[in-house]
Amino acid sequence: MAKDKKSKSSDKKAAKAAKAAKQEKKAGKKDKKQTAKNKDVDSDAESVDLDAVLAQYAKEQEQYHAITEVASEPPSPRASSTIIANPANENELFSFGGEYFNGATAQFYNDLFVYNIKQDAWKRVTSPNSPLPRSGHAWCRAANTKDVYLFGGEFSSPKQGTFYHYNDFWRLDPTTREWTRVEGKSKAAGPPARSGHRMVGFKQYIILFGGFQDTSATTKYLNDVWIYDCTTFAWHTPKLQSARAVPDARSSFTYLPHDQGAVLYGGYSRVKTAAGGNKQQQAKGKKGGGGGPASRMVLKPKVHEDAWFLRITPPASDAPSGTLPTVSWERRKKPANPPNPPRAGATMAFHKGRGIMFGGVHDEEESEEGIDSEFFNTLFIWNIERNRYMPLTLRRPKANANKRAAQQANLSRRDRARADEEELLANLKALEMKAGAAPTTDPDPDLPPEEDEEENARLAEKPRIYEFPHPRFNAALAVQGDTLYIYGGTYEKGDREYTFDELWALNLNHLDGVSQIFKRDIEDWQGSDDEADEDDEDEEYEDDESDEDEDGEAEDAASVSTAPTSVSAKEKDADEDPGTADEISALTDTLPHPRPFEALRAFYARTSEAWQQLVVDELTKASASAGGVLAKSPKEIKKAGFERAEEKWWDCREEIRALEDEQEEAGIGEVVSLAEKGVGEGGVGRRR
Numbered sequence: 001m002a003k004d005k006k007s008k009s010s011d012k013k014a015a016k017a018a019k020a021a022k023q024e025k026k027a028g029k030k031d032k033k034q035t036a037k038n039k040d041v042d043s044d045a046e047s048v049d050l051d052a053v054l055a056q057y058a059k060e061q062e063q064y065h066a067i068t069e070v071a072s073e074p075p076s077p078r079a080s081s082t083i084i085a086n087p088a089n090e091n092e093l094f095s096f097g098g099e100y101f102n103g104a105t106a107q108f109y110n111d112l113f114v115y116n117i118k119q120d121a122w123k124r125v126t127s128p129n130s131p132l133p134r135s136g137h138a139w140c141r142a143a144n145t146k147d148v149y150l151f152g153g154e155f156s157s158p159k160q161g162t163f164y165h166y167n168d169f170w171r172l173d174p175t176t177r178e179w180t181r182v183e184g185k186s187k188a189a190g191p192p193a194r195s196g197h198r199m200v201g202f203k204q205y206i207i208l209f210g211g212f213q214d215t216s217a218t219t220k221y222l223n224d225v226w227i228y229d230c231t232t233f234a235w236h237t238p239k240l241q242s243a244r245a246v247p248d249a250r251s252s253f254t255y256l257p258h259d260q261g262a263v264l265y266g267g268y269s270r271v272k273t274a275a276g277g278n279k280q281q282q283a284k285g286k287k288g289g290g291g292g293p294a295s296r297m298v299l300k301p302k303v304h305e306d307a308w309f310l311r312i313t314p315p316a317s318d319a320p321s322g323t324l325p326t327v328s329w330e331r332r333k334k335p336a337n338p339p340n341p342p343r344a345g346a347t348m349a350f351h352k353g354r355g356i357m358f359g360g361v362h363d364e365e366e367s368e369e370g371i372d373s374e375f376f377n378t379l380f381i382w383n384i385e386r387n388r389y390m391p392l393t394l395r396r397p398k399a400n401a402n403k404r405a406a407q408q409a410n411l412s413r414r415d416r417a418r419a420d421e422e423e424l425l426a427n428l429k430a431l432e433m434k435a436g437a438a439p440t441t442d443p444d445p446d447l448p449p450e451e452d453e454e455e456n457a458r459l460a461e462k463p464r465i466y467e468f469p470h471p472r473f474n475a476a477l478a479v480q481g482d483t484l485y486i487y488g489g490t491y492e493k494g495d496r497e498y499t500f501d502e503l504w505a506l507n508l509n510h511l512d513g514v515s516q517i518f519k520r521d522i523e524d525w526q527g528s529d530d531e532a533d534e535d536d537e538d539e540e541y542e543d544d545e546s547d548e549d550e551d552g553e554a555e556d557a558a559s560v561s562t563a564p565t566s567v568s569a570k571e572k573d574a575d576e577d578p579g580t581a582d583e584i585s586a587l588t589d590t591l592p593h594p595r596p597f598e599a600l601r602a603f604y605a606r607t608s609e610a611w612q613q614l615v616v617d618e619l620t621k622a623s624a625s626a627g628g629v630l631a632k633s634p635k636e637i638k639k640a641g642f643e644r645a646e647e648k649w650w651d652c653r654e655e656i657r658a659l660e661d662e663q664e665e666a667g668i669g670e671v672v673s674l675a676e677k678g679v680g681e682g683g684v685g686r687r688r
Contacts, residue, residue, distance in 0.1 A: 053157075057110070057132050057133060058132065066128070067125065067126070067127045067128075067176065067177050068125070068126050069125050069177065070123060070124055071121065071123055072113065072122045072123055072124035073122060074122050075095055075098075075109075075111070075122075076100065076109070076501070077488070077499045077500070077501035077520070077522050078097075078099060078100045078109055078488060079098060079100065079135070079474060079488060079489070079499045080097075080099055080135035080136045081095060081098025081099075081135065081476055081487070082095070082096055082098075082137060082138070082139055083476045083477070083478040084140075084141065084148060085478050085479060086174045087141040087147075087174055088146040089174065090480065090481060091118050091480075092114055092115065092116055092117065092174075092480075093114070093115040093480060093485060094112065094113070094115075094148070094172075094174070095112070095114075095115070095476075095487065096111070096112050096113075096131075096137075096139070096150070097109055097110055097111075097153065098488070099156075101160075101497060102524050102525060102526050103496070103497065103526040104526040105158040105526075106156055106158055106159075106160050108134060108155050109133055109135075110130055110131055110133040110134065111125075111126075112124070112125040112130070112177065113125070115503075115517075117480065117483075125177045127177065127178065129178070130179050131150060131153075131166075131170050131179065131181075132155065133155055134154060134155050134166055134195075135153060135154060135155075135195070136152075136154045136195030136196050137152050137153030137154075137166070138151055138152060138153075138197050138198050138199045138208070138211075139172075139199065140199040140200050141201055142201045142230050143205075143257070144201075144203060144204045144230060144231075145230065146175075147171050147172065147173060147174070147230075148171070148172040149169070149171055149182070149199065149201075149228070150169070150171075150172065151167075151170075151197070151199060151208060152165065152166050152167060152168075152191070152194050152197060152211065153166045153195050154166065154195040165194055165195055165213055165214065166193055167190060167191060167192055168181060169182040169183075169184075169190060169235075170182060182228075182233070184228075184234050184235045189235075190228075191208055191235065192222075194212060194213050194222060195211055195251075196211045196212050196251030196252050197209065197211030198253060198255035199255070200256065200257045200262045201257060202258075202262060203314060204229060204230050204231050205227050205228065205229055205325065206227070206228040206230065207226075207227055207261075207310065208226040209223070209224070209225050209226075209255060209262075209310075210222050210247075210250050210251055210253060210267065211251050212249075219299075220249075221251060221269040222249050222251075223247055223250065225237065225238055225310070227312075227324075227325070227327070232321075232322065236324055238324065238326075238327035239327075240329065241328060244328060244329055244330075245329065246329050247264060247267075247306065247308050247329065248269065250267030250268060250269045251267060251268055251269065252267055252344065252345060252474070253265065253266050253267030253268070253304065254267075254348040254355060254357070254382075256350045256355050256384065257350060258309070260311055260312065261310045261312040261327075262310045262312070263307065263309050263310070263332075263384055264307065264308040264309075265307045265308075265335065265348075265355075265382065266304050266305060266342075266346070267304040268301065268302070268303055268344040268345070269301075269302050269304070270299040270301050271299065271300060272297045272299060272300075273297065273298060273299070274296065274297060274298075301344070303342045303343065303344045303362075305338060306331070306334065307331075307332040307333070307335055307387060308329055309330045309331075310327065310328075310329055310330075311327070311328050311329075311330055312325050312326070312327050313326040313327075332387055333387060335387045335388060335389055336386075336388040337389045337390065339357070339376075339378070339380055341374070342362065343359075343360030343362045343376055343473075344360060344361055344362075344363070345359065345360050345361050345473025345490075346358065346359055346360030346376070346473065347359065347474060347475055347476065347477050348477065349477035349478055349479045349484060351482075351484070351508060353384055353385065355381070356380075356381060356382075356477065356484055356508070357379070357380040357381075357382060358377070358379050358380075358475055358477060358484075358486060359376055359377060359378075359472050359473050359474075359475050359489060360375075360376045360473050361373050361374065361375050361473040362374045362376070373492065375471035375473065375492075376471050377467075377468040377469055377470060377471040377472065378468065379392040379468055392511060394466050394467065394468070394512070394514070395513075396513075397466075462505070462515040462516055462517060463516040464513040464514065464515050464516070465514050466514075468514060469514060472489030472490055472500060473489060473491075474489055474490050475487065475488055475489030475500075482508050482509050483505050483507055484505070484506045484508055485503060485505055485517075486504040486506070488501070496525055498522070499522065501519070501520040501521075502516070502517075502519035502520065503517040503518050503519075504516060505517055592607035592610050592645075593648060593652050593656075594648070594656055595656075596656055596659045596660045597660055600645075600646060600649045603645060604642055604645045604646075604649075608645070611641035611642070611644045611645045612638060614644065615637050615640045615644065616637060619631075619637075
């Protein structure tokens, strides 16, 4: 009987195992079918499997079996990278990460570069354990140690159709160049993934604030505070008083250390704003809450100008282990004499209780189709205690100053040679006397210090300009000693995005010109090249057509609602030279143009005001030319505006279809793009 039960039990187990194996096999076949289906769907699309891409990066990283430093050229061009002064060596700068966009694809980096200031030499560090490629990350030095901590950042597919944000935390030993991933020991998982955030070190803590996340639904800006305790190896979110105000969510702000916590200024975000009508219509829409044009909500850029103080009170020395510090936000008054106009992408470095700000961009969004941007290369000092800004200007050399500087540099070299000779003679004398003492390498304390002279002599050998570098935003800044270093940055002209491949140095004590450490030109742009000269040509075409329209309208007022000026100019040029018909794009004039996958009805709903205003302006010009009053009813103006929009929509149709095909091939149509989220169509506000 027992044997029968045992055999039945074994039969049941075998049957269950066979059933499980059958189900597993069936699931495997289903997965294979789904994988094959996905491959068929995405065969002509950009690969967006970011996990697989990052896994390949990690596999390639394993080939480095030890930490090595090799002589190298300066880093390849990149934006949104970070530089920092080596806290363990006053003669070095670190550079890590970044991305480079050539107009067609984006490439991300995870290499660590070391710049030796005195030797004017670069080294590239390879390590078996290094953070994956990223940009928009944040790092800072710990106040109680000489380690450097890094958190977050972002990575994207080459076509930037899909984004990935990091939430990993790393520690860099500045002496050994060893990276170590930091795993928290507390229940708190740590800050969520993000980029565009900032960190500062305060006593034993690393303080993180803000940033943004790109999700499939929208771009979410953050205003949460996280504190990492370097002694307990734990993240925690401090409890803030509910009655106190806190800063609005933002990214790309200024965040500097303070002897009682940290200070914050400015930043960038996008906020929901009503659009689609004039101020009176918007006011009615707000009161009535109707669904008219005034109730349409869009995301508009906002440059913050407020200042905050984050006060951190560490626990008492006799407090139990694990006691958290007390944290509170305090709103400061608006800084005196801030940069005007307000600007985004202005970066700041900390130097002796003050912030050093450089660059930035001010955007004027005239319409949903265009952004008028002004870039800056001014330098400001922010006195943290006085909460006051002051512009810095360079001091031009006086007459024969270069000659005297060269004489001083030569004299300094002769003095150093004489000191070396005296030291050598002293060592030989000591050996002859068999004193047995090892020759000293320490400088004679009676000799005057020559560090500043050495720095001046080194910078004197570099090309120097007496104006600040080209305007830009999002430049990387770092201060080592009393010298400010400006690396990279971005500038935009037309549809082209310039990534500066250069490093500059400025002595903050002397302000005697900006020295060029290195500078390389980049000529690999593969995107649209709508430069200012092309804009000038478009303006000439429009001016010529405007003159013709005015002449025609003087003879016949009914010609007010003719085809757009860009179309007639294009046809005129095509008649004169057939070869130029394909070279002139209907998308490069100043008129509104349709977006990919946008229907005619949606195009007119978005741009109706612009077309109607264009009709009114032309009617006014025609009236002035005719010497009388040519009026149209509102209904006629709307009809004429729609006709102009329809002609423009069809005129751009072929080019828009080409863009749609390119986007479908790149897989962009299958994900939520930044433009669909209201961020804008590329340009300055693309991703700050």
